[in-house]
Amino acid sequence: MTDAQQLRNDTPQAAVQEKAPFVWTRRHTLIVVVICAAQILDTIDISIMNVALPQIKGELGFSEASLSWVVNGYLVTFGGFLLLCGRAGDILGHRRILLAGLGVFAVASLVAGLASDDWTLVAMRALQGCGAALISPMTLALLARIFPEGPRAKAIAAWGMAAGLSGIFGLAVGGLLTIGPGWRWIFLxxxxxxxxxxxxxxxxxxxxxxxxxxxxxxxxxGSVASTAGVLLLTVGIVQSSQEGWSAPQAIVPLAAGIALIAYFVLHEGRVAKDPLLPFSLVKIPSVVGANITQALVGSGMFAMLYVATLYQQEVLHYNPLQTGLGYIPQTLIILAAAQQTPRLLGILGIRVTVIIGSVIATIGMALLALSGPNGTYLVNILGPSLIIGVGMALTFLPLSLAAGMGVPDDQQGVASGLINVSRVTGGALGLSVIAAIAAGYTGHQLRAGVDQINAATDGFQLGFLASAGLLMLSVFTALLLPRKPPATAS
Structure with a gap:
């Protein structure tokens, strides 16, 4: 047989092999479970600490100013290292970096659970954030690498649902653990x-x-400039909510962070031969639209959890367990709505689905602003939180899909890191702005002679309205998203 005959005989078989349909097996289900569990570790640790802060403060002797770093220490390193860790996964291997991140996260959790002083806990929270930054970009990158476009939507739907649910479910888990075995079990x-x-x-x-x-x-x-820039920017954002936007503690890190990020953009575009953030990514409209919209949606979600939790504890006088359990219905509605999102995507496409979700979430947030000093859970918290849950569920999957559309496999890690940077940094910025607005208006009302409960309620109402404004902005940035999802995404 000649070489030409052999080539003709082999080619059809090769073509059949290349076009063989993807078959979802039990192994693929287990892969999704493992990856979602890894993502839950990252997301739940952003919110799980909130209801335990009073107990931690009393036992470890935190001051009022330093207590916030139990939460912010995690947020700063998580947001700061995401882009660098995403690129590390593209170069060194996504599975390898995922395993390294899990190891770091486990060690930090163990030491945090055994911490005997305040700064040991803060340092371990920062180390947890580093571990989370190693884990989170790898989860989405692995799904994008393992699953082809059609089944990928199903896998990412589960991933997005896990990420969205765990942020809210963390409040309930934190309340249960704090009231039960104690706050240390939040880490252990x-x-x-x-x-x-x-x-x-x-x-x-x-x-x-x-x-x-x-x-x-x-x-x-590029790695040093981007990581230091995001770290300083996040520190400045956090400090602004504590010290005010005009305080040197806020202005100096903000200015330094902005300068480093500006240099990073210049370096990546004109100097770097193998850039950390390939500019080909920011030329993809779906990637740009997904990241801007995710930042706005994330800021609204972070702010909602923060302001609503304070409203329930300071105005309605709920304890940590009551506050945490109050978010269970929202968790369930997100679960139910997220299951229907792939089908809706196939009918309406990415752009329309996100717009509908953002509008629904905006309405729910505006309804929260009607909460008064004599509000009740059933009327003022439950109804609006369910509406917000539906809206948020409709944004998880389409934004995750859009963030990776048109991105080469060897850049999926950095694309995944980028969408997480947008979520975490956008959430931190939105939270700090809204917290400052709410606290500032509360102080204004107190100086005007309004009693403590009514003044706090007024501040929270304004915070809810500001959150609704951020979500409304995401309606317009969603116009940058593609109309249709990848083929057979439904």
Missing amino acids: INLPVCAAVIVGALLWLDRDQRPAQRTQRFDLI
């Missing part, structure tokens, strides 16, 4: 979860390509 419970995810990743995720076979290199200057 991470250990068996990390162990289970590590075992699952070793069993069901394929090994990464060897680093030696990769031609990409780290952009050291």
Whole structure:
């Protein structure tokens, strides 16, 4: 047989192999479970601490000013290292970096659970944030690499649902653990979860390509500039909510962060040979639209959880367990609505689905602003929170899909890191702005002679309205998103 005959005989078989349809197996289900569990670890630790802060303050001797760093220490390092860690996964291997992140997260959780002083806890929260930054971009990148476009929507729907639910569910879990075995178990419970995810990743995720076979290199200057820039910007945002926007503690890190990020943009576009953030990504309209919209949606969600939790504890006088359990119905409605999102995507497309979700969430947030000093859970909290839950559920999947559309496989890690940077940094910025607005108006009302409860309520109402404004802005930025999802996404 000649070479030409052999080629003709082999070609149809090769073509059939290339076009073989994807079959979803039990292994693929287990992969999604493992990846969603890893993402839950990251997201739940953003919110799970909120209801336990009074107990932590009393036991470890935190001051009022330093207590916020139990939450912010995690947020600062998480947001600061996401982009760098996403790129590390593209170069060194997504599975390898995921396992490293789980190890870091487990060690930090163990030491935090055993902490005997305030700054040990803050340092371990910062280390947890580093571990989360290693984990989070890898989860979405692995889904994008493992699943082709059609089944990918199903996998990312589960991922988005897990990420969205865990942020709210963390409040309930935190309340239960704080009232029950104690706040230390908020950290110690991470250990068996990390162990289970590590075992699952070793069993069901394929090994990464060897680093030696990769031609990409780290952009050291870009890595330092972007990471330091985001870190300083996040610190400035956090400080602004505590000290005010005009305070040197806020102005200096904000200015330095903006300067470093501006240099990073210049360096990536004109100097770097193998950039940390390839500018080809920011030329993709779906990626730009997804990141801007995610920042606005994230800011509204972070602010809602923060302001609503304070309203329930300071005005309605709920304890941590009551506050946490109050979010269970919203968690369930998000679960139900998220299950229907893939079908809705197939009918309406990405752009319209996100716009509808943002409008619904805006309406729910505006209804929260009607909460008064004599409000009740059933009327003022439950109804609006269910509406917000439906709206948020409709944005999770389409924004995650749009963030990776048209992105090459070897850049999925950095694209995933970028959408998470938008969510975390956007959430921190929105939260700090809305917290400052609410606190400022409360102070104004107190100086005008209004009693404490009514003044606090007035501040919270204005905070809810500001959150609604941010969500309304996301309606307009969603116009940048593509009309239709990838083929067969439904």
